[in-house]
Amino acid sequence: MPHSLPLEGVLSTSEADLVWAAQDFGRVVHHRPLAVLHAASRHDVAAVQRFAQTHDLTVVPRAQGHSTHGQAQAPGGIVLNLNHLDTVHHVSPDRMVVDAGATWSKVVTAALAHGATPPVLTDYLELSVGGTLSVGGLGGASHRRGAQTDNVLELDVITPDGTLRTCSPALHPDLFDAVRAGYGRHGVIVQAALRLVPAPTHARTYRLRYRHLPDLLAAQRRLVTDQRFDYLEGQAKLEDDGTWTHLLEAAHFFTPPAQPDDTRLLAGLPTAEPEITDTTYWDFANRLADDVALLRRIGPWQHPHPWNNLLLPDNAVEEVVTTALSEVDREGLGDSGLVLLYPIPRDRLRTPQLHVPSTPIIFLLAVLRTAPPDSPATLGRMLEHNQRTQDLAITSGGTIYLRSVDGTGGGNGTPVADRAGDR
Ligand SMILES: Cc1cc2nc3c(=O)[nH]c(=O)nc-3n(C[C@H](O)[C@H](O)[C@H](O)COP(=O)(O)OP(=O)(O)OC[C@H]3O[C@@H](n4cnc5c(N)ncnc54)[C@H](O)[C@@H]3O)c2cc1C
The missing domain is CATH 3.40.462.10 (FAD-linked oxidases, C-terminal domain)
Known part of the structure; x- marks a missing residue:
């Protein structure tokens, strides 16, 4: 895909990357994108969003790819690999600011070093912050504290027109409500401020x-x-x-x-x-x-x-x-x-x-x-x-819960194979 985008990361159409992006943990749905952008900064995320909007292409963010029904795949579009945007920026006893590509294991490790923990954890920690905030994030503490999406204080989101917006219950609440459990279809979360509580030992x-x-x-x-x-x-x-x-x-x-x-x-x-x-x-x-x-x-x-x-x-x-x-x-x-x-x-x-x-x-x-x-x-x-x-x-x-982006649970009878038109 020829382009003149000012990118810090790599825009790839290699066979290995297209195969990678057409696969997830479920191994039931396989849609090949046109390209994969390995984002190296939030500027990359904004640039590819603007490019895609101009060329009428879909951009779908992906982190750990632990979806089971193709939720992080982009048939004929661009998959945005966020795994490299995983910096922990700030930790205090009640709040952590982290890039959305960080895994929860990285978050918990950083929080515990300050005697704190996120109040709700999923059963498995190698899921990304952006990935679980895009579905809900439920676990054994949800009976007291709700979903992970109920314990996020603020989000930095790049909307499909390439604009960076900070949102929270007080600031752009409509965007905050659209991106939480929004499956990446209303903007890309690049950074999250997470609530922390005192950690037990x-x-x-x-x-x-x-x-x-x-x-x-x-x-x-x-x-x-x-x-x-x-x-x-x-x-x-x-x-x-x-x-x-x-x-x-x-x-x-x-x-x-x-x-x-x-x-x-x-x-x-x-x-x-x-x-x-x-x-x-x-x-x-x-x-x-x-x-x-x-x-x-x-x-x-x-x-x-x-x-x-x-x-x-x-x-x-x-x-x-x-x-x-x-x-x-x-x-x-x-x-x-x-x-x-x-x-x-x-x-x-x-x-x-x-x-x-x-x-x-x-x-x-x-x-x-x-x-x-x-x-x-x-x-x-x-x-x-x-x-x-x-x-x-x-x-x-x-x-x-964890529905496909077409609204179903992906249980409709047959596996979805690579489509010739996606190649
Ligand atoms: C072994 C295993 C255990 C699990 N345990 C639990 C559990 O205990 N509780 C629970 O609630 N869920 C659980 N899940 C499901 C899991 O929370 C979701 O599949 C989650 O979306 C996976 O995160 P990921 O980083 O792999 O996301 P991906 O599969 O990469 O993406 C998932 C969705 O999020 C979107 N997305 C990813 N990053 C961003 C971003 N930065 N901004 C906007 N959208 C984004 C994608 O477009 C896609 O729609 C589990 C899954 C597995 C495989």
Whole structure:
């Protein structure tokens, strides 16, 4: 693509870059762009936005590429690689200013050096700040603190006409509301001021296993209401005999000599033998790192991931989860598959673009599967199942989290291959 742009970074049309930009963690959708800009500064971001607007091209920002349905791809347009814009500019006890390409692991490391932490972390920390602020960013602390998008103080955004604007609840609030959970389609976040809170040094994790789903839901409803834990999640686990069990996962953060009061924390929950583990706060926040390293080494990390993330209303959660999981066996989950299920009070989620069900408590259901790399039929079956579950969830008042940019969850039947016209 010939150009005369004054760029500090590299505008590339190399085969390797186009293939890279047409791939994401999901490995389900593959759209090749016309070019990739490896941005080296915010001036690059503005220059390419202006160029694209003049030539009627789409620009789509991309950071870690952990999308699962092509959200960071630009069919026939320009993919803007933001990974090099990852400087931590400033840290104080209650605020950090960071470039949007920084990963949350870099953010947490920098914050902990000042005895602070972001209040809400995703389960996995190698996602970018811009990437999660463009979808919402939910985790075990969301039941108390909302989404990551609810904990951002100010954003520097380059709008599609190439203008740099600072926005916040007080300054250009419309832009602030459009870019948070806006999937990069209303501007590129180049810098974020993030809220920080005092960090604990340790986390005590409690795991309670229930045979029946209603017991897990009863425990979660109680805990989401009295908020006695700092972190609240849960899982459905597929056992070797093909049945499902249900795992409550909750954590209390502390700094010795203070110690958690186990009796108080577990009082009134449906009976189950608790498994209790103490770790440092950093090890707790970064708990997926070892599993991910293993999955990378043995292969599944590089396989297709037809993930399905739904937000369900409290009054339909049991029916949707039961129906969805009744069709999932070991093959349908994949070797490294995982099902997350946890509650969030609706009033904690205040990001306008994050569409959530209307009940006071909502549940995140995430069916996170891995398909074999060499079986399009299996992948197709998983995607069809996702579509059926999404249809049921929506009919029941649910919404899709991490939707495709066309508004669906990407579960519509067949993988989207490279289109000849995109080449
Ligand atoms: C292993 C794994 C664990 C996960 N865990 C969680 C979790 O616990 N909670 C949760 O909420 N989500 C989770 N996710 C989903 C994740 O938050 C989203 O996929 C997120 O968008 C990924 O960030 P990324 O840097 O990879 O973004 P990319 O995939 O690069 O981009 C994602 C979207 O953000 C846009 N975007 C990226 N950077 C910018 C920017 N600077 N400005 C504007 N738009 C931008 C892109 O255009 C695209 O629409 C997980 C995903 C994976 C693969």
